[in-house]
Amino acid sequence: MSIRLRLTLWYSGLLTVTLILLGGAIYFFTYMNSYGEVKNWLEDGYKQLIAESRGGWDGQIYLNALTNTSIQSELYVQVVNKTAGFVFDKTTNMTVRQLSFPLPDKVDKKQPVYRNVTVKGYPFMLCELALLDRDNNVWVVQIGAFTGSQADYLYDLRTILIIASLAAVLIAFTTGLFLARKALRPIENVIQASRKIATGSDLSYRIPRETPNxxxxxxxxxxxxxxxxxxxxxxxxxxxxxxxxxxxxxxSHELRTPLTTIRGNIELLERMWRPALDGDNPSAVLSEVEAAREEMSREAMRDISEEATRMSRLVNDLLSLARADAGIVMDKSNLDLLPIVEDVCRRAQHLPRKAEWIVNDFAILEGVQVYGSADYLRQLLFIFIENAFKYTPSGTVEVSAVCREDRAGIMIRDTGIGMNREEVPKIFERFYRADISRGKTAGTGLGLSIAKWIIDEHNGFVEVMTREGEGSTFTVWLPVAFSRHADSVIMEGMDRRPI
Structure with a gap:
């Protein structure tokens, strides 16, 4: 927030508080004055009624008191037999308008009680007075005055105060913003230059020198x-x-070719040595020295093959990340999601694993299309499945389909080692590997970074649910380009096929 705007908001806020206090004071005194006159009017009415009922109080005396035209024309009076709990009588103006005041809950026998009520949408101020007759029955006289004019007047006053205050604050804010901008104009160029530096759009920009030294x-x-x-x-x-x-x-490009060549030659050597080393009786053909030498050669070739495979995987990961950093745009088109998922699940059963591989029914994906790249989507799913196999030494790895609104999701759930809450925000960082798995599982820590890039390129997102020691669930959500299903639900517990 700029200094200009902050200064303007400060004194605009101070002005607003002042106007609120001033308007509240005006409204309060006007309210007290308006309703004070009504209260005085009610007080005169009940004093007059008490004077006319002097000498006792009962129904007949009350009826005689009601015949007084001055009270009946100015006020609305209702008498309640509090002991019996019913309305004894009311003035003619109440009977004609079919009005009835609410019965009092509590009354004071020493002094009148004032309260505001609404009867059929009309506002009244009531003065309630408790009286005793000769039989000690409690009679409550409710003298009411219509306060509609006072309510309308206060409503108009409140509206005027609010509108006037808002207009004053708006005018003061606009004027103050103009004056503050004029006063701080010499540093406007500095602000613009700072913005350009922050966005990195043009570092060749220089601030014009317009002010003196x-x-x-x-x-x-x-x-x-x-x-x-x-x-x-x-x-x-x-x-x-x-x-x-x-x-x-x-x-990455240069290393792919020699690594492929190395792997091909190693596989060739293994095929050449296998007949001699896997014979029915190799000791009868080879001497002990030659057998030991060939066993060492076999182990060396195995190590070279494993290292070449690992380096090849690392190079492929680095190449994918290099493409991501270079901003390469994938070739995308509308694809049926079901064949891609089924192909990945079919090929995933041949991956090295110790956990049971469970594939649920993907019928919910029938007719669902996404806009993306088939090769990269396969790579994305393989990353999460290989990751689940890697961190699940025993138990199950399960894959299922989810559809919600305009998105389709592939859920990979495992019962492996899981993660704690602090590790989850870091798992998509490059070369990050959870402390619990270091030294126990092989990997470079690049797979999930590549998966995150592929998901972002497809305008999707991934949900992670995990608990340490109980497993993890990764749900990859992709926007649906087309679907034959109007409504879809999670398919759980249907046609599980352990492999």
């Missing part, structure tokens, strides 16, 4: 010098970053 002028010179140094450093870093990115991409 005062504090703002010196600040402008200092910032221009800083901008020049920042531009030079940024250009050097940008060149180094592009060079590094080209190196990673080129190195």
């Amino acid at each position: 005062d504090e703002i002028g010196k600040l402008t010179d200092t910032l221009n010098g800083m901008l020049e140094r920042l531009e030079t450093a940024y250009n050097e870093l940008d060149d180094a970053y592009h060079s590094q990115r080209r190196f990673v991409s080129d190195a």
Whole structure:
């Protein structure tokens, strides 16, 4: 928030508080004055009624008191037999308008009680007075005055005060913003330059020198010098970053061919040595020295093959990340999601694993299309499935389909080692591996980073539910381009096929 806006808000807030206090005081005194007159009017009415019923109180005396036209024309009077709990009688103006005051809950026998009520949408102020007759029965006289004019007057006053206060605050805010902008105009260029630096759009921008050699002028010179140094450093870093990115991409491409060749030769050697080493009686053909030598050669070839496989996987991961950093756009089209998921699940059963592989029914994905790349979607699902196999030394790994509104989800649930809550936000970082699994499982820590990039490119997201020692559930959500189903639900517990 700028200083100009902050100053304007400060004194606008102070003005608002002042107007609220002033308007509240005006409204309070007007309210007390208006309803004070009604209260005095009611007080005169009940005093007059008491004077006319002097000498006792009963129904007949009350009826005689009601015949007084001054009371009947100005006020609304209702008498309640509190002891019996019924309305004894009321004035003619109440009978004609079919009005009836609510019965009192509690009354004071020493002094009248005032309260505001609403009868059939009409506001009244009541004065309730408790009297005793000769038989000690409690009679409650309810004298009411119509306060509609006072309510309308106070409503109009309240509306005027609110509108006037809002208008005053708005005018003061606009005027103050203009004056503050005019007073702080010399540093406007500094603010614009800072914004350009923050966005990184143009580091060649320099602040115009329009002020004399005062504090703002010196600040402008200092910032221009800083901008020049920042531009030079940024250009050097940008060149180094592009060079590094080209190196990673080129190195990945160059390493793929020799690694493939190494793996092919190792596999060839293994096929050549296998007949001799796997014979029915190798000791009869080879001497002990030759057998030991060939066993060592076999172990060496196995190690080379494993390392070559690991390096090949690492190079492929680095190549994918290099493509992501380079901003490569995937070739996408509308794809049927069901064949892709079924193909991945079919091929996943041949992956190295110790857990039971459970594939649920994917009928819910029938007719569902997504906009994306088939190859990258397969790679995405393989990453999560391989990850589940890797961290599930025993138990089950289960895959199922989910459809909700305009998204389709693939759920991979395992009963492996799980994670704690602190690890979840970091699992998609490059080279990050949970402490609980270091040294126990092989990997580079790049798989989930690649998966996150693929998900982002497909405008999807992933939900993670995990508990340490109980397993994890990853749900990959993809936007649906087309679906034959109007409504879909989670398919659980249907046609599970353990493999």
